Amino acid sequence: MQKQKRQNRLKIFEARFDRIMQLKQKDRKEPAERLxxxxxxxxxxxxxxxxxxxxxxxxxxxxxxKVNMEAL
Structure with a gap:
């Protein structure tokens, strides 16, 4: 995967993780598993x-x- 494309995808995943972290603790598991x-x-x-x-x-x-810790 090209470096720039890889970095862009990683930024998207980081943004998804940030949104997951805004959820209540009890609501984080399924989105974290999907991520x-x-x-x-x-x-x-x-x-x-x-x-x-x-x-x-x-x-x-x-x-x-980090995501894995929220999926536990």
């Missing part, structure tokens, strides 16, 4: 995280981990 699934598809997040992928996608993983 995680969308991120997995768009950024090809591997099921078993590989060190090389992590190194190249730190910003994606930072957001993904």
């Amino acid at each position: 995680m699934k969308d991120m997995e598809e768009v950024f090809n997040i591997p099921y078993s995280l590989e060190p090389d992928w992590l190194r190249k996608n730190e910003d994606v993983m930072d957001l993904y981990e």
Whole structure:
């Protein structure tokens, strides 16, 4: 994925996360789960995280981990 296109998509996901965080705690789980699934598809997040992928996608993983905390 092109760098600019990737950054634009990441910004969209960050905006979605910001909207989720404005919801009441009890209403965050389902939107957070959807956001995680969308991120997995768009950024090809591997099921078993590989060190090389992590190194190249730190910003994606930072957001993904934040979203994951809301999906628990």
